[in-house]
Amino acid sequence: MITKEHKYVATTNDYKVGERVGVKCVGTDVWAWGEVVGVTAKRIRVYNEVRGLVGLYAPQNVEKY
DSSP states (O other), X not given: OBOTTOOBOOOGGGOOTTOEEEEEOTTXXXXXXEEEEEEOSSXXXXXXXXXXXXXXXXXXXXXXX
């Protein structure tokens, strides 16, 4: 997706199940390792290795590594 500034914004289509990613923890500037376990229309379902659970993350809070 292209914004007005022509900056690329990640979408859920950019992630595949099994990919290793970094996820931004809610309410902090801390990033943790995780693995994509699913994708919905608006969110990426990631197993957060630090918290030990699966969470739904907005695409802007997920980065490929």
